[in-house]
Amino acid sequence: MKASKLTARSLAYALRAVGRKVAKARREAQTPHGKQSVKKLMAHGAATSSIEVDAPKVFDRVARKWNVDYAFYKTGPDKYLLFFKTGQAxxxxxxxxxxxxxxxxxxKSRRVPIREQxxxxxxxxxxxxxRQKERVKEATHADR
Incomplete structure (x- = not known):
């Protein structure tokens, strides 16, 4: 920054600029946590393991509670591979x-017992x- 006169305003401007650069560097250096892409998870440099999962939305809700790093990879219709760090086993x-x-x-809650069905x-x-009423034909005089 070039200034002929160093004022409070120019000093505040310079400090904000430095603060933005430091914050940007910190964000880039920080490893992502939680749900992420497989590529980002592999970039952490840690060993990973995988498990086959059927319901990723349910797993997402649970995984947020436990603060684990994980990634999904779709292998087929309604079939996903869940990758996670081995260190967080x-x-x-x-x-x-x-x-x-x-x-x-x-x-279990969706299953209805057979007797109930x-x-x-x-x-x-x-x-x-x-309901059909039973019709009983009465003998008339003409039938006799």
Whole structure:
């Protein structure tokens, strides 16, 4: 910065400029945490492991609680590979156990027992089917 006269305003301007450069350097040097791309996760330089996952949205919610670094890679329709740092294996174990418990609870809540299904089907048939009165033909004098 060039100035013929160093004033408070020019000094404040120079300090803000230096502060912005320092903050930018700090952001670039900081490694990302949480969900990220596989490329960024591999750039950390740490060893990684992977697990196959079916519901990434549920895992996202759980992983935020445990502050783990992870990345998803789509392998097929509704199939994902979850990459994570091997150094965070303890946190990942706890995180994955909570995730699996949530997935199992979700699948159990959707399942309806077979007897309940049969009962509902019988009730539905009874409602849909109009009742027919039994017609009994009475013998008339003409039939005799």
């Amino acid at each position: 303890d946190a990942m174990t706890a995180c994955f156990s909570e995730y699996s418990r949530k997935v199992l609870d979700k699948s 049969l009962k509902r089907a019988a009730d539905q048939l009874a409602k849909d089917k109009p």
